[in-house]
Amino acid sequence: MVPSPEDDERFLRLAIEAARRARERGNHPFGAVLVDSASRVLLEAENSVLTDRDPTAHAELSLIRTAGARYDPSALAACTLYASTEPCPMCSGAIYWGGIRRLVYGLGQSRFYELTGGGEKLALSCREVLAAASERLEVVGPLIEDEAVQVHEGFWSPAA
Amino acid sequence: MVPSPEDDERFLRLAIEAARRARERGNHPFGAVLVDSASRVLLEAENSVLTDRDPTAHAELSLIRTAGARYDPSALAACTLYASTEPCPMCSGAIYWGGIRRLVYGLGQSRFYELTGGGEKLALSCREVLAAASERLEVVGPLIEDEAVQVHEGFWSPAA
Numbered sequence: 494m495v496p497s498p499e500d501d502e503r504f505l506r507l508a509i510e511a512a513r514r515a516r517e518r519g520n521h522p523f524g525a526v527l528v529d530s531a532s533r534v535l536l537e538a539e540n541s542v543l544t545d546r547d548p549t550a551h552a553e554l555s556l557i558r559t560a561g562a563r564y565d566p567s568a569l570a571a572c573t574l575y576a577s578t579e580p581c582p583m584c585s586g587a588i589y590w591g592g593i594r595r596l597v598y599g600l601g602q603s604r605f606y607e608l609t610g611g612g613e614k615l616a617l618s619c620r621e622v623l624a625a626a627s628e629r630l631e632v633v634g635p636l637i638e639d640e641a642v643q644v645h646e647g648f649w650s651p652a653a
Numbered sequence: 654m655v656p657s658p659e660d661d662e663r664f665l666r667l668a669i670e671a672a673r674r675a676r677e678r679g680n681h682p683f684g685a686v687l688v689d690s691a692s693r694v695l696l697e698a699e700n701s702v703l704t705d706r707d708p709t710a711h712a713e714l715s716l717i718r719t720a721g722a723r724y725d726p727s728a729l730a731a732c733t734l735y736a737s738t739e740p741c742p743m744c745s746g747a748i749y750w751g752g753i754r755r756l757v758y759g760l761g762q763s764r765f766y767e768l769t770g771g772g773e774k775l776a777l778s779c780r781e782v783l784a785a786a787s788e789r790l791e792v793v794g795p796l797i798e799d800e801a802v803q804v805h806e807g808f809w810s811p812a813a
Contacts (some may be wrong), residue, residue, distance in 0.1 A: 558707050583742075585742065585743075586746060590741075622777060625777075
C-alpha cells in the first residue's frame with residue numbers, strides 16, 4: 494500500500510525534524526526517514542558528515558546502510574524513503590542499490606541551489622540519476638517546499 | 654604530481670587484485686586503490702556488499718569513508734582513486750564528496766554491461782555524473798580493459 498498524500502507530508506516533516514537535529518549537532522541540515530508498506534516508521538537518519546568525518550555520511554546513505562543490515566530485500570522493496578531535501582547523485586544511487594520502491598523528497602534541488610548560491614555541485618537531479626530505474630522506483634517531489642526550506646535558512650553562505 | 658601512464662596501469666592492477674580478493678571472499682568483483690601525489694598507495698578497498706549486508710559497500714565508497722576519517726581534505730585533493738571498473742553513480746558521487754582530484758578506471762561501463770547482459774541498472778556513466786565537477790576532478794578511462802575484464806569472467810549471469 495502506498496502512503497496517502499497526507500501521510501507523505503507527515504513523514505516528510507519527520508525527515509525535516511531529523512535535518513533540524515543534524516544541524517543542532519553541528520552537521521549539515523539533511524534528514525531521512527524510512528517507512529514500510531503499513532506506514533510504520535522503520536528508521537530515521539541524519540547527516541553526520543562533519544562529526545563522523547565521513548564524506549559519505551549523508552542522511553539517505555546512512556539510512557540505507559542501516560536498512561540493508563536490518564531488513565530483507567523483500568521488505569525494503571515495499572518501503573518509501575523520505576528525504577528532507579532532494580537526494581544528491583550519491584544518495585540517489587544508494588537508494589537504488591538499497592532496493593527501495595518509492596522516494597519522496599521535500600525541498601527540490603533548484604530551490605536548494607538558490608540558497609547555496611550555486612558554486613561547485615553535482616548538478617544532476619535525482620530523477621536524472623534514477624531515470625533508468627523509473628519502473629521500479631517511483632519519485633515524488635518537491636513537496637511542502639516552504640516548510641522544507643526553513644531548516645536551511647541562515648545555514649549556507651552563498652558562493653561568490 | 655600526476656602519476657605517469659605506467660603508474661596508472663600499475664595502480665589499476667592493484668585495484669583489479671582487490672577486486673579478485675572481493676570475489677574470493679564471496680562479494681562482487683570490484684576493487685579500488687587510493688594513491689597520493691608522491692605515488693604512494695594510501696588505501697585499498699574491495700566490495701563487501703554481500704558479506705557486510707550493506708548495499709552501499711562498493712569498493713570506491715568504502716575507500717572514501719576510510720579516507721575521510723584518516724586524511725585531511727588537502728591531502729585528498731591531491732589523490733588519485735583507481736577503480737577496477739567504472740564507478741556507478743553512487744560511487745562517482747562519493748568520489749566527488751571525498752574531494753578527490755583524479756579518477757582512473759579500468760573496465761568501462763558499456764563493456765561491463767555487455768557481461769551482465771544489461772537488465773536493470775543505473776545507466777549514467779561516471780563522466781555524466783561528474784560533468785559539473787570536471788574542472789577539479791579529472792577522469793581517465795577506460796584503461797587496460799582486456800585485463801580488467803578478466804576478474805568478471807564467469808561471475809555474472811546475463812539478464813534475460
